[in-house]
Amino acid sequence: MVRVLLMVMAGVLACSPAPSRQPPSDPVGDYLARTLPDGFGGTVLAGRGGDITYCEGVGLADRDSGTAATCDTVYDVMSITKQFTAAAVLKLETMGKLRVSDPIGTHLGPVPADKRGITLHHLLTHTSGLVEGLGDDYDAISREDMLAGALASRLVSTPGEEFHYSNVGYSVLAAVVEKASGVGYEQFLSQRLFLPAGMRDTGYVIPRWSPDQVAVEYDETGTSQGRPYDHPWAADGPHWNLRGNGGMLSTARDMFRWHRALTDATVLSSSARQKLFTPQVRMPGMDVWYAYGWAILDTAHGEVAWHNGGNDWSLANYARELPDGAMTYWVSNQAYAEDWNLEDVELELTKEILERA
Template sequence: MVPVLLVVLVGALACSPVPPPPDSVGDYLERTLPEGFGGTVLAGRDGDITYCEGVGLADRAAGVPTTCDTVYDVMSITKQFTAAAVLKLEMMGRLRVSDPISVHLGPVPADKAAITVHHLLAHTSGLVEGLGDDYDVMSREDLLAETLASRLVSTPGAEFHYSNVGYSVLAAIVEKVSGLGYERFLARYLFTPAGMRRTGYVLPRWSPEQVAVEYDEAGVSQGRPYEHPWAADGPYWNLRGNGGMLSTARDMFRWHHALAGDVVLSPAAKRKLFTPHTRIPGRDEWYAYGWAILETEQGKVAWHNGGNSWSLANYARALPDGATTFWVSNQAYGEDWNLEDLELDLTRGILRRA
């Protein structure tokens, strides 16, 4: 995963209010997206999708177009599912976010004894960002052993340090506490109640033509996400819980709609999910649980993005007015353009038109 992407929206979303634009989402995208963009863009408000269209091709060799139902890797946006799973377990009385991790993992080294579930959720555990490549073969127990043996980058609870490792540890805790595999817990307690039938690692059993191929800067195919080294039940543990989830724009809207109600999480759990817990250094922005929170002139915006070497996705919810956008591209970088440079304006522009 690419943690530096987390902070790019500050400033653009926080600018002064402007009158609603006269053009539509489609018109805005037509003049904004770079030539060669491939992906899907969704906009919605409250319970209604106001725009959901594919642009370009999901598989260039086969000529398969992108649609609202194309399946993509949502990358670090996965973290909000992990956070919601932890809060669901708290609702069920199986854990507390104040628990030291030793309660669920067993004995840990002295320097990690003070790490709590909350610290993992808020990126204040002091754990390193990663332990290797996303696709390195790594079992759950190896992930935990290497994590507990690693050197902390800060004292637990003292500082914000974005940690993919921390969210993989949370996925391990979900498994140990629930007795279910990580994806199976999410499918049973989050995705099914939300009506999300196209979200997961392997359980939805997509056909290849449903899943977008990713492309590098030169437009060379990098395959589908699961065509990299994966275990039988999903990605290996450098990626599990912190990234690698596959979903569609329509399912991401269903997630937005579920979070607007109480079908998945209680009001108390959602308050924890969206409470600004940790200031992100150097930014007028906070991290909640799996979401970044930004106070703007228009009100509170919850958002997160995800990226790898090929793709980029962004998911944002304007909490006061119910507007949401999810957009994702299977080629984030061209020879003369870079979606990271457009990301903040693109997200803001779609939210204004939702």
Template sequence: MCRVRAGVLLVVLGITACSPAPPEPAAEPTTESVADFLARTLPEGPGGTVIAARGDQILYCEGFGMADREERIPASCDTAYDIMSITKQFTAAAILRLEAMGELRVTDPISTYLGPVPDDKRDITVHHLLTHTAGLVEGLGDDYDVMSRDAMLTQALSSELRSRPGEEFHYSNVGYSMLAAIVETASGIGYERFLERHLFAPAGMTSTGYVLPEWDRGQVAVEYDAQGRSQGRPYDHPWAEDGPHWNLRGNGGMVSTARDMFRWHRALTGGTVLPESARAELFAPHAPIPELGESYAYGWVVRDTEDGRIAWHDGGNGWSLANYAMAPDDGAMAFWVSNHAHRDDAWNLEDLEPDLTLGILDRARTQ
């Protein structure tokens, strides 16, 4: 399997050896509708949701297949899914929101917020965590291992660095969990509570979070493995009372809907949650990704094209798969998510991911 665990960069980012090259923008504008493109692109079998939008206008938002096969609940625009590593952009935005509030600076060493750190990690800054250049390991165990914040920090700070801080790009879920801990220290409130108060509520997002939304169980998609067996809903796995344990918190596991992801897009591009200077920082190409020829921004991967900058991030956990892409300059966005990423000897959405993502985004930009 291409991914190592939930929260790594998947095929679109080209980090793993078995991944195809990243997609190229369409050479010419297309007149094909999103619906027609999906009808000829998506295989029969998986369930999921697709949304395409430009500016304040939703161009397409529909479900496909089943969100819950046992209960015969079809997927819709309002089905909630685990969006996995797309969570990282919320964590990054929370850090920049705190910077705008004067509560921290991305140039601060992590010891400012996490206390004394070992000598080899004294030079790690908040910026290094945001850009995966701290040199930290990718993970500390399974997503659903029981782990407290203090235990996560202890293990992260005692782990051996893969490279010196600031020298190399090494994708690290641990780094984003550490950022979630910094959000809590700098704000004085819980990670999810800060996101809800300062990002989600201003954006009008009512169906995004870990435990704060009042989930109707039928709204949340069931995930399925390669044999088609149910793996339950995200919160059916071991979680703490206030959300996932700290191997996952901050780097993944957030639950959201396509409609809320559109609201998030509108809030980002409209300046509702971040001032212009912070938005520029969020999408700036901070750290080159040598394997790809693109750059990591803050919670996004970015690429400059003749038609402007494209920002994206994907996520996967072995069962589900998602991708969120946007063109910050012209306000187009595409988000798709499936609760069944692949089926043995039948289909694999990882193989379709680059073309599917850019195909939806191209149509959002030209229609």
């Protein structure tokens, strides 16, 4: 199951530092060498403007084969997928295919009375009132089964009134992308977002990765959980409890290309990019606002757009200073161990890397 991880976390890593992996003259590498726990496996990238300032793998992407993690290792980005879905919706709006103010019935057909007030904006901001999920990520359900389940579910709040993180809401958005565009969800993202951004290693099944490019995930005992696509998937990607809200595969280098594409009109117009990052709803109990597929934090350095992603094994964080400052993306193929938990330190880790980018 994809964990609901979008929350503000801080703390210090309560474990012994790993041996030095980078020379002290490298601010990001030196910080990571002092901070990351022994056993960490993953990739860390930092950038500023149009340049990558740091991109290195740490540890192993596949322990059985001894394959090292690199800047080009492919990982599941998990819930960071949501920003791609949000961008796809905004792209369709600029194409005149929909409006974010549209009720979902405009694109899905007749819906129950209690769902008629749900708009695409509500889905984008987790204010639709839809439940968090409908079952396990790997349940073999179709698009129509997912939509039927979402429309039959009992709302947890009146549409537009409260923030309730909803993975199923973003799967509904993926279905809207298909219905409005006339092509598959991944096909639309590939054609309209990823390829224009130069992202040739991002997708569900369209990129043709060799197995040694894709990281194996490990649970807290270090037991292999296989590669993301080793779990039950449909022929064209994950089933619909996961599609649109998670499960996208990418590399750190491609995630930097995505950052760079969001600094100009490569994939979205100026007005669409403004919508993507405009704070919309305050998240309960936090001084954080949710925009469209991004959380917006006020920091000493200004606004930072941020989102994380996680499942039972892996964890990823993506952050960029607004409008076009430093950025970082880091991901680990083992987020939990007996003596450390990356969730405890993820925001602090992200903040420190940003400051050194």
